[in-house]
Amino acid sequence: MTHSNTPIVRVEHVHKYFRRGSERVDVLQDLTLEVPEGEFLGLMGPSGSGKTTLLNLIAGIDTPSEGKVWVQQELISEMSEGRLAHWRTRHVGFIFQFYHLLPVLSAYENVELPLLLLGLSAAQRRQQVMTALDLVGLSDRIRHRPGQLSGGQQQRVGIARAIVTDPALIVADEPTGDLDSKSAEEILDLLVELRKALQKTILMVTHDPRAARHADRILHLEKGQLVEQAVVA
Amino acid sequence: MKYLLLIFKNVGRNLLRSLLTALGTMVLVLVVTLVWSILSLIDKATEEKSKDFKAIVTERWSMPSRMPFKYERALAEGAARENHPEDTRPTDSMAWRFFVGTLDNENRSFRNTMFGLACNPDKLLTMMDGLENMPQNQEDEMRGAVARLKSKRDGIIVGRDHLKNLNAIIGNAGDSTLQNPIGRRFKLTGIASFTGLDFEFEIVGIFPPGRYDNFTAFNQGYYLDTIDAYPQSHGKRPHVLADRNLSLFWLKVPNKDAYNRIVDQITSSPEFKDPEVKIETASSGVGSFMEAYRDLLKGMRWLLAPACIITLALVLANAISISVRERRTELAVMKVLGFRPGQIVLLVLGESVFLGLLAGLASAGATYAVINWWLGGVKFPIAFFDSFFIPVNAIGWGAAVGAGAALAGSLVPAWFASRVKPAEVFAKVG
Numbered sequence: 001m002t003h004s005n006t007p008i009v010r011v012e013h014v015h016k017y018f019r020r021g022s023e024r025v026d027v028l029q030d031l032t033l034e035v036p037e038g039e040f041l042g043l044m045g046p047s048g049s050g051k052t053t054l055l056n057l058i059a060g061i062d063t064p065s066e067g068k069v070w071v072q073q074e075l076i077s078e079m080s081e082g083r084l085a086h087w088r089t090r091h092v093g094f095i096f097q098f099y100h101l102l103p104v105l106s107a108y109e110n111v112e113l114p115l116l117l118l119g120l121s122a123a124q125r126r127q128q129v130m131t132a133l134d135l136v137g138l139s140d141r142i143r144h145r146p147g148q149l150s151g152g153q154q155q156r157v158g159i160a161r162a163i164v165t166d167p168a169l170i171v172a173d174e175p176t177g178d179l180d181s182k183s184a185e186e187i188l189d190l191l192v193e194l195r196k197a198l199q200k201t202i203l204m205v206t207h208d209p210r211a212a213r214h215a216d217r218i219l220h221l222e223k224g225q226l227v228e229q230a231v232v233a
Numbered sequence: 234m235k236y237l238l239l240i241f242k243n244v245g246r247n248l249l250r251s252l253l254t255a256l257g258t259m260v261l262v263l264v265v266t267l268v269w270s271i272l273s274l275i276d277k278a279t280e281e282k283s284k285d286f287k288a289i290v291t292e293r294w295s296m297p298s299r300m301p302f303k304y305e306r307a308l309a310e311g312a313a314r315e316n317h318p319e320d321t322r323p324t325d326s327m328a329w330r331f332f333v334g335t336l337d338n339e340n341r342s343f344r345n346t347m348f349g350l351a352c353n354p355d356k357l358l359t360m361m362d363g364l365e366n367m368p369q370n371q372e373d374e375m376r377g378a379v380a381r382l383k384s385k386r387d388g389i390i391v392g393r394d395h396l397k398n399l400n401a402i403i404g405n406a407g408d409s410t411l412q413n414p415i416g417r418r419f420k421l422t423g424i425a426s427f428t429g430l431d432f433e434f435e436i437v438g439i440f441p442p443g444r445y446d447n448f449t450a451f452n453q454g455y456y457l458d459t460i461d462a463y464p465q466s467h468g469k470r471p472h473v474l475a476d477r478n479l480s481l482f483w484l485k486v487p488n489k490d491a492y493n494r495i496v497d498q499i500t501s502s503p504e505f506k507d508p509e510v511k512i513e514t515a516s517s518g519v520g521s522f523m524e525a526y527r528d529l530l531k532g533m534r535w536l537l538a539p540a541c542i543i544t545l546a547l548v549l550a551n552a553i554s555i556s557v558r559e560r561r562t563e564l565a566v567m568k569v570l571g572f573r574p575g576q577i578v579l580l581v582l583g584e585s586v587f588l589g590l591l592a593g594l595a596s597a598g599a600t601y602a603v604i605n606w607w608l609g610g611v612k613f614p615i616a617f618f619d620s621f622f623i624p625v626n627a628i629g630w631g632a633a634v635g636a637g638a639a640l641a642g643s644l645v646p647a648w649f650a651s652r653v654k655p656a657e658v659f660a661k662v663g
Contacts, residue, residue, distance in 0.1 A: 052660065061569050062656035082573050089571025096659070100566040104242040114570045116235050161570075173659070 008169060008201045009035035009058055014067030014077075016053055016224075027053045028064070029224040037168070040195050040202045042215030042232075049221040051205045052173055058203060059092050059171045060084045072168055089117045093162030093200075095172035099154040101146040101161075107133065108142040111160045118165065132160035135197075136190060152183030159190060163198065170194075172204040176211050188214045240583040247556070251588060254552040258592035258638075259599075261545040262631045266597045268538045269630060270623045275530065286514055287360070288323075288492055290482040290499065293509040297331070299477040302457075304505060308482045312498040312505070321494040323484040327352060327360035330453055331480040334421030334432065336399070344398050347421060349389070349449040351456035354382040357390070360483055362444070362515075371441040378438020381415075386455050388437035394446040396439060414439060429472055430459050446612065484512075542638050545589075550642035553585045557650045564650050565658035574651035581650045585643035586636050593635020597628045 016028040028050045035041050035058075043051040056062040057069050060076045061084075069077040072091060079087060088094075101110045111132055115125045133139045136156040146154050155175060162170055172191065176184035192214050195202050204215060212218050213232060220228040244251050290308055292298035305328050313320035330351040337345045357379050367375060382388040391399065396414055414436045423430035432455070440448060456478075463472040486492045496512050499505060557564070564577060572580075601623045604611055610622045 053656070056656045056659070059569070061659075062654075082575075085568065085571050085573045088569065094569050096566070100562060102563055102566070104246050105239070109238075112235070113567075117571045117576075 006037055007034035008037040008072055009033075009203070010068075010070040011054070011058065012068045012070075014054075014057060014064040014069060016050070016057065016062070017065050027224050028057075031067070031224070031226060033219065033226060035201060035203065037201055038195070038199055040192065040214065040216045041204070042212040042218040043203065043205045043221065044207070044209075044212055044218055045221035048223075050224040051221050053224075054221065055171050055173055055203060055205050058169075059094055060088050061094075086117075089114055089165060091167050091169060093165065093167040093170040095155070095158050095162045095170065095175045097174040097177040099146070099151075099158045099178075101154055101157055103146050106143050106145055107138060107149065107157045107160075110146070110157055111164050114161065114165050128164050128166075129160075132164040133157075135163065135194065136160045150183070151179050152186060155179060155183070155187050156190065159187070159194070163194060163200070166198075168201060170200050170202045172202065174205055174207065176206070176208060181210075184208070184211065236580070237583070240580060240587055243556075243580070243584050244588055250552060250555070254548060255588060255592040255595075257548045258545055258589055258635055259596035261541045261548070261638075262593045262596035262635050263600050264541045265538050265545075265634050266600050266623065266627050266631050268533050268541075270627055271621060272530065272534055273624055274621055286486065286492070287362075288484045288486055288495065288512055288514055290484065290510050290512045291480075293511040295508065298480055299474065300479040300482070300508065300510065301477050302479060304510070305479055305482065307502070307504050308484070308499070311484060311495040312502040314498075320498060321486075321491050323486055323491075323495060325356075325359055325485040327356035327483040328453065328479055329481040329483070330456055330478050332421075332423065332427055332430065332432075332451075332456065333425060334423045334427060334430075336419060336421065338422040338424075341424065344401075346424070347391075347395055347398075347449055348447065349421070349451060351451055351453040353453060354379045354450075357382075357450060360485065367441055374438070375441065381437035382450070382452060385435060385437055386452055387432070387434055389434035389449055389451040390438040390440060391436055392440045392446040392448040393442055395449055396436075399436075426473060429463055429467060430456075430474075432456075432459060442609070483515075542634060545634070545638040546642035548642070549585055549589055549639045550646060552588075553581060553643040554646040554649075556584070557581060557646045560650075561653055562658055564653045565655040568653065569655050577651040577653075578647045581647035582640060582643055585639040585647075589635035589637075589639025590632050591635075593638075594628065594632040596635070597623075597631020600631070601625070601628055 011031055011033045014028055014031045015026070017024050017026045019025075031050075031054065043054060045051045053062065057064055057077070058071065060071070060079070063084075064077050067077065068075060074087065074091075076084060076087060101107075102113065105113070108129055111129045112125055115128060120128070130139060130142075133142060136159050138153060138156050138160065141149060141153060141157075144153075146157070149157065155178075158175075162172075170191075175191070176187050179187060188211055191202060191204070194200060202215075204211070206212055215232055218230045218232060219226055220230075290300075292300055309323075309326045309328075311321060311323045311326075313322045332349040332351055333346065334349065335341045335346050358375065378390050382390060391414070399414075399417070399419060415438070417436045418433060419436075420431065420433045423432075432451070434451060440446070440450075460472050460475055460478060463475070464470055484495060486495060492514065499510065499512050567577065567580075568574075604621075604623050612621075
């Protein structure tokens with residue numbers, strides 16, 4: 001798979017720390033990286049290494065203590081909360097480890113949720129929702145609530161929700177962490193297929209080396225710093 | 234529309250909690266609706282009218298009032314002087330003479346005691362509150378009763394509650410006084426200061442339902458004749474009420490100016506000095522009567538109703554806080570999807586207000602239906618007040634109280650919901 005030369009994500013000298021009383025806890029330390037458009041990037045590392053934090057910074061749901069983050073040439077690290085929320089709806093699709101579907105909504109309504117923020121007509125929303133559900137193979141489950149779906153099916157709905165707004169960037173935080181190996185493999189294959197078909201850039205945090213094999217490149221983090229990167233053969 | 238659907242679905246997320254919250258809201262709104270309805274009724278009764286209102290003349294320093302018989306003629310003219318056309322006269326007037334008697338002097342009880350009014354029958358249709366604007370069928374019945382009262386010296390018009398008591402005491406099985414009251418006869422023996430005044434009456438009519446259910450009215454001529462006859466059987470001693478039997482005098486005046494002039498005429502007239510009289514509008518008269526209940530009414534208005542509303546806000550605040558805490562992850566997900574803090578606030582407030590509004594509306598609506606339609610009003614336990622009904626705008630109050638308390642109570646939980654930080658939530662969850 002060839003990637004565009006223009007990096008879709010640029011992280012420059014990013015630090016992220018928290019204060020616990022007088023103590024400063026460094027989560028990310030002087031991190032710099034670029035992600036070319038169309039790449040499937042895996043982020044690995046032990047617990048507490050900062051990989052989820054890095055994902056959150058790139059997805060715009062957290063801001064760095066120092067440094068800059070660009071996504072699609074937009075400096076998201078300096079956007080206000082309101083502007084970031086607006087930006088996320090259009091530019092980022094997030095896939096959670098535990099799916100985090102709203103239990104009171106059907107599969108259709110869960111996928112439709114981000115579209116409610118875009119001012120589309122009901123017909124336009126319907127078209128996009130059905131397209132997304134078709135892509136993940138769940139168009140026959142649109143009225144089912146999350147409680148009526150298996151783990152794998154719920155994650156497919158989660159993926160559909162992540163792609164329904166046609167974002168350029170998809171971030172996935174351990175998307176197969178709560179699935180059995182068969183379902184996990186299906187989800188990863190789906191992600192790869194979507195990346196190819198829709199030309200999406202995917203950033204995935206994972207502990208699982210088998211999951212990481214689906215990525216184009218793997219970055220290892222340790223104690224908030226990049227220690228190694230490897231291109232997957 | 235979809236946003237409303239999300240609000241609606243979130244309310245249904247925990248049906249038991251939503252139901253209990255709604256029930257709590259309904260109970261508190263019920264109390265507020267009842268309190269405000271009672272206060273509204275009293276406010277209306279004590280509200281000063283600007284025209285065609287009534288004034289009451291009573292003894293200034295004594296209660297109950299017992300004005301001399303001789304006051305009646307001068308009061309009917311508003312103390313206007315003869316040959317002085319410039320003096321103001323009332324447009325109508327009515328003398329009230331009270332009487333209290335029992336149906337069974339040996340075994341007196343509240344149930345067999347009757348309160349009566351000796352008056353000029355013609356004035357019943359023009360001067361009695363509530364009887365001036367009756368539905369046509371009731372007006373026809375009342376006119377018939379008044380006509381019979383005028384033609385029958387010992388006639389009496391009774392209220393419905395008295396009729397029920399009469400039926401229980403003097404009615405026969407299979408021949409109910411309730412069904413055929415006209416023509417029934419009964420005796421009343423005077424009690425307290427009316428001791429020695431005994432009457433035998435024939436029922437000639439029934440008051441329309443409402444404020445006169447515990448009332449009777451009979452000819453003042455019969456009353457005065459009985460007082461005059463008292464010495465014949467009591468060693469030539471006059472009855473204590475012989476000279477002073479005028480309890481109240483009503484005056485109808487066209488406007489405030491006329492009222493003020495009549496007040497001057499009466500208070501400056503030498504005819505009303507022994508005993509002195511006072512004159513006040515009916516509304517202020519009611520207000521004076523209600524003075525005894527002032528602290529109770531104040532407590533209802535400024536303590537009970539606000540306490541209920543505050544409690545309601547706290548109940549809803551508690552329910553919404555629990556809901557927000559339970560949904561912290563969900564709210565974080567919504568923020569990740571792009572929902573702004575303001576939208577999260579609106580969502581939480583919307584759920585609370587929706588629940589409060591529905592529960593408030595249901596409570597006030599049910600209160601209205603039960604009290605007005607099923608019970609036919611609740612008898613107000615204070616004399617001369619009509620039965621208490623829930624005004625139709627109470628349905629609006631109930632909805633407003635429910636929604637308003639919900640809004641107030643959920644502001645803080647909604648604000649906290651909007652401050653949820655996805656990065657913190659998923660750091661713990663992941």
